Amino acid sequence: MRLSRYFMPILKENPKEAEIVSHRLMLRAGMIRQQSQGIYSWLPLGKRVLDKVNAIIRDEQNRAGAIELSMPTLQSAELWQESGRYDAYGKEMLRIKDRQDRPMLYGPTNEEMVTDIFRSSVKSYKDLPLNLYHIQLKFRDEIRPRFGTMRSREFMMKDAYSFDLTREGAEHSYNKMFAAYLRTFDRLGLRAIPMRADTGPIGGKLSHEFIILADTGESEVFCHKDFVDFDIPGAHTDFDSVEGLQAIFDKWTSLYAATSEMHDEAAFNAVPEGDRLSARGIEVGHIFYFGTKYSEPMGAKVQGPDGKEHFVHMGSYGIGPTRLVPAIIEASHDDNGIIWPASVAPFDIVVINMKAGDQACDATCELIYAALTKAGKDVLYDDTDDRAGTKFATADLIGVPVQIIAGPRAVANGEVEVKDRKTGARETMTIEAAINRFVA
Ligand code: P5A
Numbered sequence: 001m002r003l004s005r006y007f008m009p010i011l012k013e014n015p016k017e018a019e020i021v022s023h024r025l026m027l028r029a030g031m032i033r034q035q036s037q038g039i040y041s042w043l044p045l046g047k048r049v050l051d052k053v054n055a056i057i058r059d060e061q062n063r064a065g066a067i068e069l070s071m072p073t074l075q076s077a078e079l080w081q082e083s084g085r086y087d088a089y090g091k092e093m094l095r096i097k098d099r100q101d102r103p104m105l106y107g108p109t110n111e112e113m114v115t116d117i118f119r120s121s122v123k124s125y126k127d128l129p130l131n132l133y134h135i136q137l138k139f140r141d142e143i144r145p146r147f148g149t150m151r152s153r154e155f156m157m158k159d160a161y162s163f164d165l166t167r168e169g170a171e172h173s174y175n176k177m178f179a180a181y182l183r184t185f186d187r188l189g190l191r192a193i194p195m196r197a198d199t200g201p202i203g204g205k206l207s208h209e210f211i212i213l214a215d216t217g218e219s220e221v222f223c224h225k226d227f228v229d230f231d232i233p234g235a236h237t238d239f240d241s242v243e244g245l246q247a248i249f250d251k252w253t254s255l256y257a258a259t260s261e262m263h264d265e266a267a268f269n270a271v272p273e274g275d276r277l278s279a280r281g282i283e284v285g286h287i288f289y290f291g292t293k294y295s296e297p298m299g300a301k302v303q304g305p306d307g308k309e310h311f312v313h314m315g316s317y318g319i320g321p322t323r324l325v326p327a328i329i330e331a332s333h334d335d336n337g338i339i340w341p342a343s344v345a346p347f348d349i350v351v352i353n354m355k356a357g358d359q360a361c362d363a364t365c366e367l368i369y370a371a372l373t374k375a376g377k378d379v380l381y382d383d384t385d386d387r388a389g390t391k392f393a394t395a396d397l398i399g400v401p402v403q404i405i406a407g408p409r410a411v412a413n414g415e416v417e418v419k420d421r422k423t424g425a426r427e428t429m430t431i432e433a434a435i436n437r438f439v440a
Contacts, residue, residue, distance in 0.1 A: 001347070003382045007044050010394055020216045022326035023148035025338050029398045031325075038145025038153030045398060046325065048346035048378075050156070053321045053328075054135050056187045056343060057158045064180035064239050066131040066160050071113050073137050077103035079112040082298050089201060092140045106139035109202065111294050111316055114161040118312070119300040125165045128302065128312070129173055133160035135321065149322040150282070151218065160317040165304055167291065170313035174206070174289050175245035177317040179233045181210050181285050182252065186232040188324060189341030190331055192284055193227045194252055198261035202316060204290025209259055210319075211281035214330045221281040222268050224255035228277075259283075282327045289315040338399030339422050347380040348372075349438060350400040354388040354407035364406045364416065364431055375439040396421065404434055 009030040018024035026032050031046030042050055058068065077095070080086035086093075086105075094106040107113070114132055122130065135158045145153050162173035178194065185192035190212050197209035211221050213228075233248050256271050258264065259281075268276065292311040295301065301309045325344075332339045340346070349372055353365040362383075369381040380400060382391050388407070395403050403419040405426075410416055416434050419426045429437075 001378075001380050003380060004384050006380070008398070009043065010397065018148065020147050020150070020326075020330070021333060022150065022216075022329035025329055025333060025397070026148055026326060029338060032149060034148075038142060038151075040149055040152060040154070040322075042322075045346050049325055049340070049344050050321055052344040052346075053188060053324050054156075054158070057135065057184055057319055057321060060180045060184040060187070061133050061158065061160060063183075064131075064176045065129075066133045066177075066180075068134060069117075069132050070134050071107075071110055071117075071136060073107055073139070075105050075107045075110075075113055077105055079116055079298075080105065083112050083115075083294050084297060085112065085201070092142065092201075094139050094141050107136075108138055108140045109157075109316070109318070110134075110136075110159055111161065111202070111314075112298065115294045115298045115300050115314070118161075118163055119295075119298060122163070123302055125302050125304050125310070129162060129164045129169055131160055131162040131173060131176070133158060133317075147216070147218075148326055150326045152322065155320060156322040158319040158321060162315045162317070163295075163300075163312045164314075165302065165310060165312065167313050170289055170291070170315055172242050172245060174287065174315050175249045176239050177287050177315070178208065178252070179237055179239070179245055179248050181287065181317075181319070182232050182248075183235075183237075184319065185210060185212075185284065187343055188328060189343060190284070190324075190328060191228060193221075193223055193257055193281075195221055195223060195257040195259050195281075196262045197259045197283075197286065199288055199290070202286075202288050202290065203293045204288050204315075206289040208253075208287050209283045210285035210287075211259070212284055212327050212331060213277075213279045213281050214327070215280055216330055217280040217282040219281045219283055220260040220263075220278075221258070222260075222263050222276070222278050223257035224271055225275050225277045226255060227252075227257060282323070282330065283320075284324050284327050285317075285319040287315065287317040289313075333399070336393070337397035340399045340401060342401050345401050346378070346398065347400045348377045349402045349404060350380045350382060350395045350398075352382045352388075352391050352395055352403055352405045354391070354405060356383055356385045358408055358411075360411045361406050361408055364411045368404055368406070368416070368431065368435055371435045372438055377438060402438070 011028045015027045096104045164170040192210040194208040199207045295311040355361045405417040
């Protein structure tokens with residue numbers, strides 16, 4: 001992508017409305033724009049990151065055996081009247097009427113709708129277990145939308161829903177998502193700790209929030225410090241192994257970890273003082289087991305091996321991609337801007353032409369840009385006629401992991417500089433060596 005033809009509206013000044021660093025940097029880097037309170041557009045640079053986050057989430061959902069579908073954002077109130085949540089959900093639900101005066105709503109979550117899909121076609125235990133997910137916009141009319149897309153009114157959610165014949169089966173489904181979440185957050189460069197949590201309007205008794213420790217987090221959390229170094233399940237984890245996944249779950253729940261709503265002071269005080277971590281955190285995921293809470297009132301049942309009908313045991317599993325992007329920034333930035341983990345960086349490499357219009361600089365940058373693009377890298381080429389200082393500041397701000405800098409003096413020697421955004425380390429090398437370093 002040539003920057004001169006791209007759309008990346010950088011802000012020079014710090015936006016006044018931004019209270020936390022991730023919000024400030026997302027606005028300054030031209031990643032998002034607020035359209036009305038708590039409702040955002042994702043501009044091209046932000047969209048690239050969001051797509052990469054979603055690709056990792058999707059990959060891990062698929063690995064764990066979940067199946068992707070797509071459900072609408074607008075839902076009929078009737079379904080919610082069946083489950084009893086239409087009145088219970090309160091003011092957070094945006095209620096709308098269509099032209100026939102039929103009550104509709106902008107979905108805050110999809111337990112009812114997916115249960116309706118399930119009951120319309122699954123009739124036998126032989127079709128279980130089943131886990132259906134989508135990555136879709138949601139709307140919650142939050143009292144205090146804030147911190148940009150961290151807590152917005154319209155936001156994206158990966159929501160998965162599992163169906164099993166028995167409670168034991170449902171626990172295995174829960175453990176699959178538990179392990180998939182550990183892997184997902186790890187691949188996003190984050191350390192997320194599962195903590196016992198309140199189930200709120202989703203319901204049920206068993207739930208875990210996945211929390212990233214961060215001073216700007218909205219949740220108050222308490223846990224054993226050893227979680228920070230626990231091993232993440234590997235890529236070859238067997239998601240069909242009941243014992244294997246139970247062992248992962250048991251290990252990751254063997255020490256104290258709870259959000260403030262579930263906090264048990266006495267149990268926490270039993271943890272040796274030096275091992276106690278009391279901190280603030282960002283909730284990036286939340287998983288639930290709620291048994292037959294929706295299947296019973298909505299009549300979602302299957303025929304079991306005993307020939308009788310059984311209400312299915314369900315769970316639901318949410319991740320917030322539009323919250324994860326700022327959460328990653330909270331965890332990875334410096335005074336100059338964002339430092340993206342390679343897995344979600346909007347571009348792999350930025351090529352900086354320090355003197356656009358200079359024949360040798362232009363030719364060198366074109367050569368590198370073409371070679372790296374051909375090798376499958378996402379390359380941003382800063383071919384604008386901005387000052388070199390402005391270009392360096394922009395490259396640092398948008399946090400692309402590698403900068404290849406072509407200035408007249410180095411280029412005259414057939415060389416360029418390669419800068420690592422994270423460490424700031426710079427190396428001068430031949431043009432060929434710079435290309436070869438990034439062409440596998
Ligand atoms: C689980 C999937 C649910 O809604 N039903 C379907 C369950 N869970 S949840 O905890 O309420 O939300 C899941 C995740 O969505 C993100 N999230 C938000 N992100 C940005 N702005 C918001 N206002 C917002 N509300 C929820 C969080 O990552 C949460 O863990």
